[in-house]
Amino acid sequence: MEVLQAKVEVGRLEKAEPLSESEVEMIQRSWVPVFQKNEAAWIAVLIRLFSNFPSSKQFFSQFQHIDNPEEMKQSVQLKNHSKRAMKAMNTLVENLHDDDKVALVLSVMGKSHAIKHKVDPKYFKILGEVLLEVLVEDFPDSFSPDVQEAWGKLMALMYCHVTRVYSEVGWV
Numbered sequence: 614m615e616v617l618q619a620k621v622e623v624g625r626l627e628k629a630e631p632l633s634e635s636e637v638e639m640i641q642r643s644w645v646p647v648f649q650k651n652e653a654a655w656i657a658v659l660i661r662l663f664s665n666f667p668s669s670k671q672f673f674s675q676f677q678h679i680d681n682p683e684e685m686k687q688s689v690q691l692k693n694h695s696k697r698a699m700k701a702m703n704t705l706v707e708n709l710h711d712d713d714k715v716a717l718v719l720s721v722m723g724k725s726h727a728i729k730h731k732v733d734p735k736y737f738k739i740l741g742e743v744l745l746e747v748l749v750e751d752f753p754d755s756f757s758p759d760v761q762e763a764w765g766k767l768m769a770l771m772y773c774h775v776t777r778v779y780s781e782v783g784w785v
């Protein structure tokens with residue numbers, strides 16, 4: 614059975630609150646070293662996701678049956694998802710002051726994952742928790758408790774928005 618390993622409190626991603634100015638700044642500052650690592654940062658997150666929640670691999674045709682992380686890392690599909698996801702996350706983080714842009718990025722992503730990739734929205738919640746866990750481990754100097762708190766709020770906003778988009782497109 615898959616066990617939720619994330620250190621952030623389970624359930625808190627369901628409560629979305631607006632980010633304060635200082636939280637936006639903390640998120641943007643802490644994102645800089647993460648984005649410098651580019652897709653390597655996201656690959657670490659996905660490998661943790663797939664190792665702890667093997668059912669999340671089902672959406673990736675190239676490695677759904679692969680268990681070895683080193684083998685997974687060779688997958689072009691994993692590298693491509695990581696590059697694209699980092700780009701989308703960067704657009705999100707850079708535009709946290711622009712509600713319309715944030716809504717647009719999350720709507721496009723939510724729609725494609727619902728309609729095209731058929732990803733159950735529960736995986737966005739799990740990914741948000743795994744993302745935080747891995748970033749705290751890999752960037753300990755950037756992710757102080759306050760910064761973690763701010764990122765927790767961003768993940769909650771993302772999850773709430775994505776689930777709203779899923780219901781708009783008729784996901785049941």
Ligand code: HEM
Binds near residue numbers: 672736740
């Ligand atoms: C913050 C979270 C995520 C971001 C920013 C993100 C971003 C993206 C982007 C930008 C693409 C390519 C464009 C598109 O088709 O929309 C993509 C594709 C894809 N995503 Fe995600 N994604 C996220 C979470 C997930 C999760 C949780 C899963 C499943 C567990 C997933 C599965 C997929 C799949 C299967 C594709 C197609 C891959 C391919 O065939 O090349 N994504 N994602």
